[in-house]
Amino acid sequence: MTASLAGCALLALAAACSGGGGSSPAPGGGAPATTAPTAAPTATPVGATPTPVASGTPYTGPTAPPANAALTVPSGFTVSQIASVPEVRELVVLPNGDLIAGSQGTTVWIVPDADGPGAAGTPAHFVDVPDTPVAGVAFGDGYVFAGAQHGVYRMPYTTGAQTGVAQQIASIRQGSPPPGSDGDVHVTTSVTVSGTTLYVSVGSSCNACTEIDPTRATVQKMGLDGSGMTTQATQIRNAIAITTDPSTGNVWAGGAGQDDLPEYHPYEYMDPVSTHAAPANYGWPACEEDHVAYTSGANCANEVVPALEFPAYSTLIGAAFYPASQSGPYAFPSPWNGGLFVSAHGSWHADSNNVPIDPPHVAFVPFTGALPTTAVNWNDPTVQWHDFFTGFQNAGGARVGRTAGVAVGPNGSLFVADDQDGVVYRIRPVGTGTQAKRRIR
Numbered sequence: 001m002t003a004s005l006a007g008c009a010l011l012a013l014a015a016a017c018s019g020g021g022g023s024s025p026a027p028g029g030g031a032p033a034t035t036a037p038t039a040a041p042t043a044t045p046v047g048a049t050p051t052p053v054a055s056g057t058p059y060t061g062p063t064a065p066p067a068n069a070a071l072t073v074p075s076g077f078t079v080s081q082i083a084s085v086p087e088v089r090e091l092v093v094l095p096n097g098d099l100i101a102g103s104q105g106t107t108v109w110i111v112p113d114a115d116g117p118g119a120a121g122t123p124a125h126f127v128d129v130p131d132t133p134v135a136g137v138a139f140g141d142g143y144v145f146a147g148a149q150h151g152v153y154r155m156p157y158t159t160g161a162q163t164g165v166a167q168q169i170a171s172i173r174q175g176s177p178p179p180g181s182d183g184d185v186h187v188t189t190s191v192t193v194s195g196t197t198l199y200v201s202v203g204s205s206c207n208a209c210t211e212i213d214p215t216r217a218t219v220q221k222m223g224l225d226g227s228g229m230t231t232q233a234t235q236i237r238n239a240i241a242i243t244t245d246p247s248t249g250n251v252w253a254g255g256a257g258q259d260d261l262p263e264y265h266p267y268e269y270m271d272p273v274s275t276h277a278a279p280a281n282y283g284w285p286a287c288e289e290d291h292v293a294y295t296s297g298a299n300c301a302n303e304v305v306p307a308l309e310f311p312a313y314s315t316l317i318g319a320a321f322y323p324a325s326q327s328g329p330y331a332f333p334s335p336w337n338g339g340l341f342v343s344a345h346g347s348w349h350a351d352s353n354n355v356p357i358d359p360p361h362v363a364f365v366p367f368t369g370a371l372p373t374t375a376v377n378w379n380d381p382t383v384q385w386h387d388f389f390t391g392f393q394n395a396g397g398a399r400v401g402r403t404a405g406v407a408v409g410p411n412g413s414l415f416v417a418d419d420q421d422g423v424v425y426r427i428r429p430v431g432t433g434t435q436a437k438r439r440i441r
Contacts, residue, residue, distance in 0.1 A: 062119040067425055068400055071391040076333070076429055079389070082120040083111045083424040088417045089135040090190060090318060090405035091424070092144075096159060097410055100126060100144055101417065101424065102137040108146050108166075111424065115330070115409030120426075127155050127166045133188055136201075136242075137405075140193030141224050147189030149173060152200055152226060169226025170200070175213030177205035184259075186238045192251055194244045194274065198222050199232065199251045201239035208258050208285035208294075217284065219253050219273050233273040233304075236282040241270065241319040247338060248370045250274055254316035254342070255306070258285055261294060265349075267381045268314040269306035270342065272370070280304050290378055308340075308365060308372050309381040313347035313358045318405040318417065321367075328411035330428040340365040340372075341414060342385070343403040346393065359393035360402040362416055389416060389427065 064080035073079055087104035094100060099114035106128050112121030129148050136147030143154040146166060150173050153166035177185055186203025193199075204217035211217050219233035219242070233239070233253065241254035251274035257266030266288045273280055287293050287300035310316060324338035346360035363385040366373040374384045393399045401418035408414055414427040 064119045064426065068391075070394070070400055071389065071425075073389055073427060077427055078430045079425050079427050081423050082114060082415075082426045083123050084422055085109050085111065085123050085417070085424055086422050087133075088404065088419055088422055088424060089133070089188070090137050091407040091415050091417050092137045092139050093407045093409040093413075093415060094139055094144075094157065095410055098159075099407070099409070099415060099424065100137050100139065102133075102135045102146060102405070104133040104135060104419065106130060106132045106134055108134055108137060108144070114415065114424070114426065115328075115411045115413050117329070127153075127164065129153055129166050135188040136190035138191040138193050138198070140198070141196070143224065145191045145193065145198060145224075147191040147200055149187045149189065152189070152191065152198070152222075154224070154226075170220075170222055170229055172200065172202050172215040172220070173205075173213060174215070178209050178212050181206045181209055188240055190240055190242045192242045192244045193224070194249045194251050196224055198224050198226075199242060199244075199253075199274065201236075201242045201253055203238040203240065204284075207260060218279075219251075221274075221278075231279040233276070234279040234281055235284045235286075236273075237284045239273075241316040241342060243319040243321060243340075245272075245321045245340075245367075245370070247321070247324045250370060252308075252319060252340070254319060255282060255284070255288075256315060257288055257312060258294075259349075265312035266292070267312055268310040268316050268344075270308040270310075270316065270319065270340075271304060271306035276304055282306075307376065308384055309376050309378075310342070310344065310363070310385070311358060311381045313349050315345040315347060315358075316342055317345040318343035318403070320406045320408050320414075322408055322414070326408070326412050328409075330409070331412035332414070332429055335366075336364070338367045340367060341388065341406050341408075343406045343416065345402050345404060345419075346399070350397070353397075355395075355397035356393060356399075359390070360399065360420075361387055361392065362389035362403050362406060364388040389425075392418075 064082045067079040067081045085101045088101045090102040092100050097115035099111040101109040108126045110126040111123045114120045131148035134148040138145040146153045151168045152170040155166045184207035190201045200220045202215045221232045222229040236255045238256045239253035250272040253273045254270040283303035286295040286298035287303045291300040319342045342363045347356050347358040365385045372384045377383045392401045402420040404417040404419040416425045
């Protein structure tokens with residue numbers, strides 16, 4: 001039994017370790033160092049949004065209301081609920097502070113002045129796309145990009161609410177699921193821009209199958225006009241979380257491991273898919289993790305081994321790097337610079353007490369250079385990250401929300417979508433907090 005398989009088998013015996021995710025059926029360099037940030041590992045309930053100060057001038061306008069008091073962030077931070085956006089999914093913040101939100105419907109939304117000093121503007125339609133769900137959004141070269149079920153779209157952005165028509169620049173999921181598919185069809189598409197290249201992650205048509213459509217279970221890359229589409233990563237079941245590291249230009253994508261394996265559920269992962277020779281093969285459904293074979297006789301020697309691991313059933317659904325050189329009135333303290341925020345949607349799998357195994361939360365991954373500060377430990381998928389935004393699920397399993405997309409604004413705020421309640425949260429520093437809370441197994 002490999003180290004990975006042994007670790008996973010142990011996890012299957014420990015309820016606290018069985019906490020991460022397959023996909024939910026709901027709508028939906030060098031070797032890294034091993035040091036972690038220092039400071040008190042405390043988390044405090046969110047409070048009322050303080051009076052923001054920008055450029056030394058006190059702000060006296062409307063303020064955003066505080067978030068649900070059950071939610072927690074590290075000491076020195078505060079959370080406000082800035083917008084109600086129906087079926088909100090992925091997020092991106094524009095250079096002027098407006099926020100773009102994809103949805104589980106046909107509408108891409110805009111929240112004006114989301115990264116401003118006080119209350120955000122009223123959410124408005126940015127564009128409607130006749131291709132549901134239009135979940136993924138990105139920005140680059142003056143365009144807003146949107147990923148929908150069957151196509152990738154773009155629209156020029158100037159300022160404020162838009163009324164134009166989105167242009168389809170690429171087609172995906174044009175083929176049918178394979179005959180006899182298990183019915184676990186993923187329909188969301190996520191997008192991110194790195195330089196002059198658009199990366200598009202397309203979920204699989206099944207839990208475990210051999211795909212017919214060459215775009216499914218892949219990460220595609222193309223020009224910003226949709227030209228030259230090729231496969232960057234393949235055999236990656238459902239990489240909903242995808243983002244670009246602004247320091248390196250590397251594109252990181254997350255994979256949800258398959259369900260219904262006889263012994264255990266594989267870890268969830270993220271990996272810099274753009275750094276590998278294309279097409280990088282992540283092994284699904286025959287192989288995953290550290291060359292573990294799920295299919296008898298499978299050759300896993302050429303499988304990419306991911307650089308970042310989370311527990312099984314986490315369901316990674318959003319990710320955003322905090323820029324290493326972030327400035328602005330709401331910039332986080334320096335220990336957060338260059339790290340990665342990852343949003344886990346939480347599991348739909350439950351334990352013997354009918355409590356969902358993994359709660360929705362946002363995690364923080366410290367980075368050193370281009371890689372996580374702590375290397376993967378195949379016996380413990382919690383060592384590389386810390387809890388950051390939590391409290392969405394109580395001890396009995398009841399949830400007050402499910403975290404989805406995340407994004408960083410030009411003034412330094414962190415934004416988190418909640419697709420259960422259709423709201424957007426904004427997180428800002430209010431003191432000297434420097435450390436998230438370490439998850440205890």
